[in-house]
Amino acid sequence: MSDNKLAKTPLFAEHIRLGGKMVPFAGFEMPVQYPLGALKEYQAVRSGEAGIFDISHMGQVRVTGPDALVFLQHVTTNDVSRLVDGQVQYSALLNDRGSFIDDITTYRIDGNSYYLCINAANRHRDVAHLQQQAVGFDVTVADESDETALLALQGEKAQALLQKITEIDLDAIGYYRFAVTTLQGAEAIVSRTGYTGEDGFEIYLPNSSATAIWQALENMGAVPIGLAARDMLRTEMGYALYGHEISDSVTPVEAGLMWITRLDKDDFIGRSAVEARKESGARQALVGLKLTGRGIPREHYKIIANGREVGEVTSGMHSPLAGAGVAIGYVEPEYAGAGALSIDIRGRAVPAERTRTPFVRSNVRK
C-alpha cells in the first residue's frame, strides 16, 4: 500500500491508528476517509458536531522585511494594504498572462511580517516564483512547509472544544482573523477560517506539537474527517479548488474571483492581462447547477445546451442537504445566465437549473 515517493504528514501515525484509508494526494499519503465513512464524517461537521482535519500537506511561506507589504502588493491580487495585524485575506498569485499560479491566504502578523498558506500541489512552483520575484525587494521569503503542521477544526462545536485547550478568548477572534498564541507550549497561529462553510478554526503548529493537539481535540469528541468529506463540504459551499475551478488556464474574470483581484491598487503581476480579459469579455463563465433529474454530476462531465456541448463540470457531488446532484462548471459565456442546461451523465442528458452558490446555507461567523 505505501509508496516511498509519497510524503507523510506528522499525523500519519494517527491516521493509521484511527483506521484511515490512505490514498495519494498532492504528493502526500492522506486519509480519504476513516471507518466512520465519508457521509457520516460530512454529517458530523454539518450537523452540530465538530470535525478535525489534517491539512498539513498545505504549504506555508513566511514573508518578512521592510518591503514585505510592497512585495506582496506586487505578487498577490488582493489589496494587502487593507489588512490590519491579525487579519487574513483570500488572494491569488497570477502569472503575466493573468491566469492562476495558485490561490492563497495572506496573514498579516505585523507590518513587516506576513504568512502565506498555499496549496500543496503548487508549493514548489509558488516558492520558486515568490523567491524569483523577491529579487530587488528588501524581503525574505522562507518556505516553512516542512516544519509546519496544519489542523482544521470545523463545525458548530469547534470553538467550545478548542477553548478547552487555550487561554486566549476565542470569541474575540472574528471571521478571517487570527491570533498568534501558545498551544501546549508551542507557538501556534489560530485563525477563524476554513473550507467547509461551518464556523471553525485552522491551527498552524510546529510538527512536534501536532499529535498532542490532534489527540486532545479527538479525545474531546472532534470527529476525524478525511479528504472525501472535506471535498463534499467545500463543493456544497461552491468554494473554488485549484486544479478544478481555477488553474493556469483561467483568469479571475472567468473564475468569478474579481472580488479578490483589486484593480484599484497599484500594479501587480497579471494585472494588465486581467484588465484586457475583462475588456474583451470572459471566455467562459463559472455557474452553479442543481440537477432536477436523478444522477450525480462529476468532474469532466459535459454540460449540454440545445443538444451541443457548451461546458464542463469542474466539481460535482450528491448534496445530502440539497437532496440533489449539484455541480460547479464552466459554460460558454452566453449560457451563464439563460438557456436550458443539462449534464451528460453516461449518455443521458439530465436537466439542471442554475443555482447561486453556496448550494446550502453557510454557517460561517460573519
Added chain:
Amino acid sequence: MAIPVDLKYTKDHEWVRIEGDSATFGVTDHAQEALGDIVFVELPEEGRVMAIGDAFAVVESVKAVSDVYAPVASEIIEGNEALEDSPETVNEDPYGDGWIVKVKVTDGDTSHLMDAAAYAKFLKE
C-alpha cells in the same frame, strides 16, 4: 467480511443467487466496503438482454463510479427500485435488501463463477 455459501461470485465482486431459471444479482460485502458510502444506484430497464460480463447497472459512492456486470447470460425482470431512494441499503445489507436486479437466466452455465470458498481465496490473493 461476509461471503454466504449459497451464492456464486465473480472476480468483479458481483454475487448471483440462482433459483431455477431465475436469479438475483448484487454486489458483495467486499465491493460495498471498498466503494464506501453508496449514494446512487442506476438501474437497467426491464427486458434488457445481457451476455456474461455486460455492464447493466451503476453504483456510485461519494468518490467512485462503478459498473456492475452480469454474472450470467440473462434478461432483466426487475431492478430493486427501493435503492433509488435508499442506496445505502447496498452498504447495509449487500446480500439481502441490497440486491440490485432479478433476472431470467437465458444460459445456465455457471462454470466461470466462483463458489464461496474460491471467492474467499480470491479475496486473499
